[in-house]
Amino acid sequence: MDRLVLATAADSTVRLIAAVTSETVSEAVRRHGTSPTASAAMGRMLTGAALMGASLKDFDRLTAKIECTGPIGGIIAEANDKGHVRGYVKTPDVELPAKTNGKFDVSGIIGEGTFYIIRESGFDIGLHREPYVGSVPIVSGEIAEDFAFYLAKSEQIPSAVLLGVLLQNSEPFVTAAGGVMVQMMPGVNEHIVTMIEDTIAHVPHLTSVIKEGATPEELIRLALGDIKFEILEEREVQFRCNCSMERALSMIAALGSQEVQSMLDEDNGAVMTCGFCSEIYQLSGDDLREILAVES
Ligand code: ZN
Numbered sequence: 001m002d003r004l005v006l007a008t009a010a011d012s013t014v015r016l017i018a019a020v021t022s023e024t025v026s027e028a029v030r031r032h033g034t035s036p037t038a039s040a041a042m043g044r045m046l047t048g049a050a051l052m053g054a055s056l057k058d059f060d061r062l063t064a065k066i067e068c069t070g071p072i073g074g075i076i077a078e079a080n081d082k083g084h085v086r087g088y089v090k091t092p093d094v095e096l097p098a099k100t101n102g103k104f105d106v107s108g109i110i111g112e113g114t115f116y117i118i119r120e121s122g123f124d125i126g127l128h129r130e131p132y133v134g135s136v137p138i139v140s141g142e143i144a145e146d147f148a149f150y151l152a153k154s155e156q157i158p159s160a161v162l163l164g165v166l167l168q169n170s171e172p173f174v175t176a177a178g179g180v181m182v183q184m185m186p187g188v189n190e191h192i193v194t195m196i197e198d199t200i201a202h203v204p205h206l207t208s209v210i211k212e213g214a215t216p217e218e219l220i221r222l223a224l225g226d227i228k229f230e231i232l233e234e235r236e237v238q239f240r241c242n243c244s245m246e247r248a249l250s251m252i253a254a255l256g257s258q259e260v261q262s263m264l265d266e267d268n269g270a271v272m273t274c275g276f277c278s279e280i281y282q283l284s285g286d287d288l289r290e291i292l293a294v295e296s
Pocket of ligand 1: 241242243244274275276277278279
């Protein structure tokens with residue numbers, strides 16, 4: 001199971017969140033059949049959402065969303081407070097040639113647009129408060145920088161964000177994935193900031209150390225260099241959707257009895273595919289008749 005840790009350093013003026021998300025991203029890629037570049041983009045978004053979801057308090061669900069002009073069309077990644085992550089890209093098969101440095105052209109498939117963070121709370125206790133929505137323009141399209149820009153602009157938390165996905169040509173496609181978020185809290189010493197910036201500028205590729213078996217604690221060590229830190233919390237992270245046959249049935253029922261009747265007449269059933277996880281729900285004629293019986 002993938003793991004995430006929260007840590008603190010320099011008298012709580014620096015907050016760190018790190019995760020290894022190789023299995024989570026693998027599962028997302030397997031479910032959505034994304035192209036390599038779309039997989040890199042989706043994996044970075046899922047990892048970023050997991051890190052951010054763990055660091056911000058007082059919400060049940062955090063959504064990171066990109067709406068963009070590039071050929072991927074958009075990306076959504078959701079994380080909840082239990083470490084469940086799910087998400088998808090609008091155009092899974094989009095692909096562009098690698099950049100001259102050999103990296104995936106993630107910014108090329110994203111193009112210009114807006115980066116959103118949406119926080120929702122109150123579900124667990126039956127409240128539906130207005131979601132909190134923050135947004136910034138996409139500044140790089142490489143995603144890690146977009147999370148960092150959002151944190152600085154919208155949450156006033158100067159941050160460094162590293163996100164990586166390493167792929168290979170055969171199953172399980174994702175060799176390594178993970179990320180680190182370093183957040184500077186009010187009162188942080190300038191000297192500490194400079195030290196961390198310098199360390200991060202020289203940090204090796206996250207995915208190559210994750211591939212060698214690095215833990216989230218070791219990723220934090222890499223980001224901090226000689227600065228001591230304390231682990232506050234750890235949790236599991238996994239790709240997990242909350243869709244179910246029950247939800248599929250209630251979504252079909254919500255279409256109204258006329259629509260359900262025509263599905264029954266034309267196809268003697270219905271098929272629903274969950275956008276978040278690509279799970280397919282086959283509804284039989286009997287399922288539809290049951291919906292109609294309840295409706296009438
Ligand atoms: Zn689902």
